[in-house]
Amino acid sequence: MHRRISEYIIESLIRLSGFLVIAFVFLIFLFLLRDSLSLFKEYKIGEFLFGRNWLPISEPPKFGIVPLFLGSIYVTAGAIVICVPVGIAAAMFIAEVAPTFLKNILKSLIEILAAIPSVVLGFIGIVWLSPYLKQTMGLSTGMCGLTGSLLLAFMALPTIISISEDALVGVPRAYKEAAFGLGATRWQALWRIVLPAASPGIIAGVMLGIGRVIGETMVVMMVTGNSPVVPTSILQPLRTLTATIAGEMGETVSGSEHYFALFAVGLVLFIITFIINFIADSCLRRARK
Amino acid sequence: MVKETVIKTVNLNCRYGALQVLKDLNLEIHRNEIFGIIGPANSGKTTFLRALNRLNFLNASYSQDGEIFFADKNLKNICDNILRKRIGIIFALPQVLPVSIYNNIAYGPKVHGIAKKDAIEQIVEESLKKASLWDEVKDRLDSPAMKLSGGQQQRLCIARTLAVEPDVILYDEHCSGLDPISTAKIEDAMQQLKETYTQILVTNNTKQAARVSERCAFFLMGELIELDETAALFTEPKDKRTDDYITGRFG
Amino acid sequence: MTTARMREKIAFFVLGLITLLVVIPILMIIFYIVKNSIGSISWEFITQSPRNGMKEGGIFPAIVGTIVLIIGTMLFSLPLGVLSAVYLVEYARDNFFTRLIKLSVVNLSGIPSIVYGLFGFTLFVLFLKLGTSILAGSLTLAIMSLPVIITATKEALESVPLSFREISLSLGATKWQTVRYCVLPYAIPGILTGTVLSLSRAAGETAPILFTVAAFYLPRLPRSLFDQVMALPYHLYVISTQVPNIPVSISFATCFVLIGLVFLMNLVSIILRSHYRKKKLW
Numbered sequence: 001m002h003r004r005i006s007e008y009i010i011e012s013l014i015r016l017s018g019f020l021v022i023a024f025v026f027l028i029f030l031f032l033l034r035d036s037l038s039l040f041k042e043y044k045i046g047e048f049l050f051g052r053n054w055l056p057i058s059e060p061p062k063f064g065i066v067p068l069f070l071g072s073i074y075v076t077a078g079a080i081v082i083c084v085p086v087g088i089a090a091a092m093f094i095a096e097v098a099p100t101f102l103k104n105i106l107k108s109l110i111e112i113l114a115a116i117p118s119v120v121l122g123f124i125g126i127v128w129l130s131p132y133l134k135q136t137m138g139l140s141t142g143m144c145g146l147t148g149s150l151l152l153a154f155m156a157l158p159t160i161i162s163i164s165e166d167a168l169v170g171v172p173r174a175y176k177e178a179a180f181g182l183g184a185t186r187w188q189a190l191w192r193i194v195l196p197a198a199s200p201g202i203i204a205g206v207m208l209g210i211g212r213v214i215g216e217t218m219v220v221m222m223v224t225g226n227s228p229v230v231p232t233s234i235l236q237p238l239r240t241l242t243a244t245i246a247g248e249m250g251e252t253v254s255g256s257e258h259y260f261a262l263f264a265v266g267l268v269l270f271i272i273t274f275i276i277n278f279i280a281d282s283c284l285r286r287a288r289k
Numbered sequence: 290m291v292k293e294t295v296i297k298t299v300n301l302n303c304r305y306g307a308l309q310v311l312k313d314l315n316l317e318i319h320r321n322e323i324f325g326i327i328g329p330a331n332s333g334k335t336t337f338l339r340a341l342n343r344l345n346f347l348n349a350s351y352s353q354d355g356e357i358f359f360a361d362k363n364l365k366n367i368c369d370n371i372l373r374k375r376i377g378i379i380f381a382l383p384q385v386l387p388v389s390i391y392n393n394i395a396y397g398p399k400v401h402g403i404a405k406k407d408a409i410e411q412i413v414e415e416s417l418k419k420a421s422l423w424d425e426v427k428d429r430l431d432s433p434a435m436k437l438s439g440g441q442q443q444r445l446c447i448a449r450t451l452a453v454e455p456d457v458i459l460y461d462e463h464c465s466g467l468d469p470i471s472t473a474k475i476e477d478a479m480q481q482l483k484e485t486y487t488q489i490l491v492t493n494n495t496k497q498a499a500r501v502s503e504r505c506a507f508f509l510m511g512e513l514i515e516l517d518e519t520a521a522l523f524t525e526p527k528d529k530r531t532d533d534y535i536t537g538r539f540g
Numbered sequence: 541m542t543t544a545r546m547r548e549k550i551a552f553f554v555l556g557l558i559t560l561l562v563v564i565p566i567l568m569i570i571f572y573i574v575k576n577s578i579g580s581i582s583w584e585f586i587t588q589s590p591r592n593g594m595k596e597g598g599i600f601p602a603i604v605g606t607i608v609l610i611i612g613t614m615l616f617s618l619p620l621g622v623l624s625a626v627y628l629v630e631y632a633r634d635n636f637f638t639r640l641i642k643l644s645v646v647n648l649s650g651i652p653s654i655v656y657g658l659f660g661f662t663l664f665v666l667f668l669k670l671g672t673s674i675l676a677g678s679l680t681l682a683i684m685s686l687p688v689i690i691t692a693t694k695e696a697l698e699s700v701p702l703s704f705r706e707i708s709l710s711l712g713a714t715k716w717q718t719v720r721y722c723v724l725p726y727a728i729p730g731i732l733t734g735t736v737l738s739l740s741r742a743a744g745e746t747a748p749i750l751f752t753v754a755a756f757y758l759p760r761l762p763r764s765l766f767d768q769v770m771a772l773p774y775h776l777y778v779i780s781t782q783v784p785n786i787p788v789s790i791s792f793a794t795c796f797v798l799i800g801l802v803f804l805m806n807l808v809s810i811i812l813r814s815h816y817r818k819k820k821l822w
Contacts, residue, residue: 007716014631017623018641021690024683025644028651028659035662090562093555106563113566115806117744119773120795123780124569127788157562187548208650215652217747218773222781242654242747249658249751254666266658270651277650281643344710349633374712384703386722396721397711453711 032270035263039063042257048264054228056248056258063261065268067230071145071238072214075224078149078234079156079213084206086153087160091202094161095168096190107162114158121151122222130223137235143225145234151219156209163208167201167287168194201287207280211273217242241265292319295457295487296341301355303336303511305348310336312511314355318457323479323488325502325519327495329534332508334491335381338459341489342376343369360456374401377450378459382466383442390437391430393445397453412452420448421478440471447478458482460490464497476501495535499523507531570799577796580789586797589759594779595786597759599794604761605769606743606801609753612678612765613685613742618735620682621689628690629697630719649687653747656684660752673766677753684748685738692734696727729816733809740805744798746773756782772798 039048043063051064094106129150130142171194179189195202225237226247239247245262252259296318303311311333318324326334339345340353343364357364364372374397386393394413403409413430417423422444426437434445443463450458460479464472479488479501492498498505498519505519507528515522515531526532588598624641632638660680670676700723708722709715746754755768756778762769776794779786 018627089558217654400713
């Protein structure tokens with residue numbers, strides 16, 4: 001009898017844990033929504049979404065997220081342009097070209113890169129990359145979108161490379177052998193057969209990489225110059241959605257309009273990453289079939 | 290002498306998804322007999338065995354209707370774990386856990402609440418003796434079970450089942466992967482177990498069924514074609530299909 | 541040589557060059573940090589508190605803080621993560637609830653770390669009134685670490701042969717006994733590997749602890765779960781951006797210790813993985 005009871009308790013705990021995982025996602029969404037709605041009671045949602053000025057401490061304050069949103073878009077776009085082709089090319093090299101010993105070394109290096117904390121890359125950006133860019137490109141400041149893009153591209157590489165590599169390796173051998181049978185070279189088979197066949201997996205990797213880039217906070221806060229104006233060029237200082245929350249949260253009074261505005265920014269981020277991950281997950285699911 | 294019925298099925302139908310594997314099965318199995326079931330692949334033999342201890346339900350697509358009685362109790366009213374303690378099964382390939390010989394056998398008694406070390410030691414020894422394995426392994430009970438030969442592993446599985454003191458033992462083509470000498474040893478063990486246990490043997494080796502079993506059933510495409518004393522079934526089968534199968538003219 | 545062969549050579553060469561483009565900066569960064577910090581790493585730096593507005597002394601409280609947070613995170617996320625994975629693999633039927641859990645795991649893994657910080661702040665710090673504390677920070681990091689632990693545990697459980705479960709059930713063991721004695725023991729290596737990996741990530745995170753636990757400057761050790769602590773990643777952020785005139789050697793040394801800790805944990809996870817792979821019996 002005693003055993004029956006303890007078994008009942010543990011099985012209830014197991015079910016509860018499963019339930020808690022769902023509960024956390026809902027709680028995160030609910031808490032963000034609750035505080036965001038407090039903002040929209042006093043501040044028009046249209047002005048929040050389409051306002052071109054983020055001036056939280058002016059009188060009256062303005063909470064237009066367009067400059068922050070564009071800041072995120074600029075930095076993310078810059079990072080994508082760099083990391084997608086580089087990541088896919090590296091994945092192709094690791095999956096199809098490199099001999100086994102080199103493959104193992106490369107994979108370990110990619111794992112090391114994945115392990116580097118973002119604050120460390122931010123630090124490297126401050127002491128090394130931004131002065132270097134400022135000097136070689138003759139910029140007025142090295143603390144700009146480009147520095148952020150470069151570092152973020154670097155951060156997204158492990159995700160893109162490892163998932164793309166899995167997708168490439170997962171393409172059935174028969175596809176390649178059929179191509180060889182028709183007299184194709186290894187490159188032709190890779191480019192025309194393997195790469196298209198692996199594309200759902202690669203797209204998923206790219207989407208997850210983009211999700212990481214948009215959500216990354218410390219690097220952009222440390223190196224992009226923190227200037228919440230509508231950016232016109234990636235070579236200017238700018239500020240992202242994430243950096244705004246991290247940078248301003250400490251200065252707000254909880255319960256103030258500004259405080260609620262930061263939660264609204266958080267909600268926007270939550271929704272964006274939710275969509276991106278949803279797409280990535282459906283791609284992965286399709287790739288597995 | 291009226292024989293006591295241990296297991297009885299009434300209009301048993303088993304399905305995986307839409308696929309019907311057993312059709313309207315009615316049969317009775319008597320206490321302390323060795324009951325053989327023969328038939329070609331996909332005739333529902335294994336599904337029948339696994340219906341008796343409800344292992345089929347591990348597969349989510351499985352469903353069944355009809356009744357199964359074990360010692361006059363409907364299977365639906367017996368807890369899975371109590372049922373499976375009383376009806377043990379030996380699988381087709383020797384399935385040992387990657388632990389020592391001793392711990393493979395001690396696992397069952399332990400989950401049923403026996404905690405005393407000397408009690409478990411005694412069970413291990415007795416079970417191994419009954420499965421005719423004791424003399425071969427008594428000096429190395431702590432070595433990994435996976436290092437034993439296939440035949441020894443299968444006898445270990447029998448000992449492991451005996452350790453939880455079942456009433457019925459199901460054998461699911463348990464000699465299919467073994468050489469003739471190992472098979473002979475296991476068949477010897479089965480004969481010795483006859484006094485205490487009811488044994489149900491599924492095999493696609495008709496000679497084995499003829500050697501070991503007392504009564505025998507022939508399954509085909511999910512249906513019970515013929516059931517008789519083993520000697521009668523093999524010498525003068527009443528159904529043409531049984532005759533074809535046992536003389537090797539089938540499929 | 542045909543043009544096709546020529547093209548293949550060029551293409552593979554270019555792929556190799558691009559891969560170098562990925563690899564070289566990694567090596568450069570590691571080399572750069574080691575070179576600039578090796579002179580400033582000393583026993584005193586690791587074992588002393590910061591002095592003189594963090595311009596002198598060591599980073600001992602930050603190291604302790606990060607270790608405390610790692611342990612706190614593990615205490616919450618390991619049982620929760622393992623149990624939910626057990627639910628998914630061993631108990632769940634394929635229904636709406638199960639699909640919802642799987643979708644939730646996917647989404648938890650994609651939520652930006654700063655959003656975890658916001659959430660931890662409203663739920664744990666304010667709503668549950670835990671204050672800015674070790675407890676609030678650990679809970680926040682624990683929720684963030686859940687997806688990795690769940691995914692790793694799921695894979696580990698799925699790799700345990702189905703036959704082990706059948707053996708146990710056929711001997712009359714209950715469902716939980718089967719999971720407890722015949723499945724979990726064989727999944728432990730995979731669970732450990734995934735846990736250490738996710739904790740190493742938690743150790744390096746800054747955004748989730750910004751408003752939930754991290755102290756700007758607190759040169760003493762924590763006395764209770766409701767204390768704030770300094771943490772290595774936050775400390776690196778503070779001294780490299782928030783406080784002027786910190787000698788860059790201190791920043792580099794802090795960076796070195798943080799990376800060292802994270803790499804050490806990764807190394808442990810790799811060693812665990814290869815050790816158990818060799819011992820694998822089935």
